[in-house]
Structure formats: structure tokens, C-alpha cells
Amino acid sequence: MHSISVVTRSVYHSRMYSVRPATSLVNNNQGGLAKETLYRSQIRTYNASMQSESAKKEFVGACHKVAGYGLVSCSSGNLSWQIEPDTVLLSASGSWLAELTVGQVAACEIESGQCLNGKVPTCESVYHLGILKNRPEVNVVLHFQSPYATAIACGETDGINFNMTIEVPVYIGTPAIVPYLPPGSDELARAVIDVFKDSETHLAILKNHGLISVGKDFNDAIQKAVFFEMACRIILTDPNAKPLDDDAVKRLHKVGAKA
Ligand SMILES: [Zn+2]
Numbered sequence: 001m002h003s004i005s006v007v008t009r010s011v012y013h014s015r016m017y018s019v020r021p022a023t024s025l026v027n028n029n030q031g032g033l034a035k036e037t038l039y040r041s042q043i044r045t046y047n048a049s050m051q052s053e054s055a056k057k058e059f060v061g062a063c064h065k066v067a068g069y070g071l072v073s074c075s076s077g078n079l080s081w082q083i084e085p086d087t088v089l090l091s092a093s094g095s096w097l098a099e100l101t102v103g104q105v106a107a108c109e110i111e112s113g114q115c116l117n118g119k120v121p122t123c124e125s126v127y128h129l130g131i132l133k134n135r136p137e138v139n140v141v142l143h144f145q146s147p148y149a150t151a152i153a154c155g156e157t158d159g160i161n162f163n164m165t166i167e168v169p170v171y172i173g174t175p176a177i178v179p180y181l182p183p184g185s186d187e188l189a190r191a192v193i194d195v196f197k198d199s200e201t202h203l204a205i206l207k208n209h210g211l212i213s214v215g216k217d218f219n220d221a222i223q224k225a226v227f228f229e230m231a232c233r234i235i236l237t238d239p240n241a242k243p244l245d246d247d248a249v250k251r252l253h254k255v256g257a258k259a
Helices: 009-016 030-068 125-134 147-153 167-172 186-195 218-237 246-258
Strands: 078-084 087-091 105-109 140-144 176-178 203-206 210-215
Touching: 030 078, 030 087, 030 105, 030 140, 030 218, 078 125, 087 125, 105 125, 125 140, 125 186, 125 210, 140 218, 147 203, 147 210, 147 218, 167 218, 167 246, 176 186, 186 203, 203 218, 210 218
Parallel strands: 176 203
Antiparallel strands: 078 087, 078 140, 087 105, 140 210, 203 210
């Protein structure tokens, strides 16, 4: 399994823009200056493309990690990562996260949704980009379909208390519920973007479809998905399971808010 380094957007940016100045060139005449300008822009383009290649590799590693935790099967699920204020990497349409390659990573402009590298992003790219645009602290959006959480998403969700283990109030809070709407539709995108406008929403259940978790980095989004799957497994498999009491939940919620 690939190891994923925790890179915040700002740290990543400082890496992206650390371009070595081309001071060694002679620039005492106009031709020299023009050459230097050209050389600098070549270095910048070269560094940017190298950085974008390494970001894609890191993204591919994260997709494999998602699959390694059993959060998706075959072509279900998709992942996005904001690497620059205006650029997001997304898994390609129809791709299997377990087997994703660098060639299946789409780079899209956040405002227009336009793909910058000729790939076709997941058909759910609209809500990925919408969430990332509205939530500055979120850099990763994970759409997953783990077995127990998806089973819960297919039944009555009203009145379920998910606070089985301490991780739910600490990392997730109360999941948002999105009614069934056709996958890839504008209606679904709007409904998802809407529930994630609330900065307290870290995970959403999409009825008869799957789930979405968000995080500051890959591990943050992945662990929310894994902890929620565990709570759903407890709910569905242990008839004696009792959730934490309200007092404990309130206290743990505060711990999560400070983290
Ligand atoms: Zn979906």
C-alpha cells in the first residue's frame, strides 16, 4: 500500500511555487533578457509539470488506499483533491479506484469545471468542485460505497443514533441525509453542495446510493468513512449495541471541534 503524506493546501502551494531563480544567465543586453525570461518560464513550466506529475502519483496512492480499506468496489466511488486554489484532481469517469493509474487522473478548473488535461472526470465532478469551492478548510472529497453504511443508506435513516463509538462524535458529528436523486444529475449535485455548505457537515448519506466524506487531507476523509462504516456495522450486526449517552456525545463533540 502506498503511504500518503499529509500535505495541506498551503504547504503544497509553497512547494508548487518554489521556483529557482535563473540568476546564472547573462542579462546585460536585450537579447540576454529575452532569453532569461524564456528560460525562467521554461523552468517554471517544467517544475509545474513535475509537481503536477508527483501530485497525480500521490493522488493515485490515495485512491488505492481508499480501495484498500474496502470503501469502494469496482467502479463505485470517486475521489477529488484540491491542489491549487483553482485546480482539482479527480478520478476519471468509470475508473476503478483500486486500479487507478496516473493516466486516469483528470485535472479540472474549479470555477468552470473545465478539464485541463483532456480526461473525462467522474460524472459526479459537479458536487466535488462545489464542495471544495464552498469549504476552504476541505481539500479532499471522497464518495464511497462501503457495505454496511450503504445498507443503512438503503433503509429508514430517521432516528438512527450513529454515536456508537467515540470516533463518530469526535470526527463526524451528525451525518447529513440527501434524498435519492439520479446519479450525475444537477439535482443531486445541488442537494449535495447544499448540505455541505454547513461547516459542521463532514459526512453525508445519499439515500439508495452511497456516502460522501470530506477532509483537510486524504487520511482525514478516509478515516471519517472508515469510522462511519464501523458504526453502521455495529448498528446492523449487534442487536445489543447501545449508543453513547448524550452527555458523552456532547463532550466528545467539543474534543472534535478543537482538533
Ligand atoms: Zn455515486
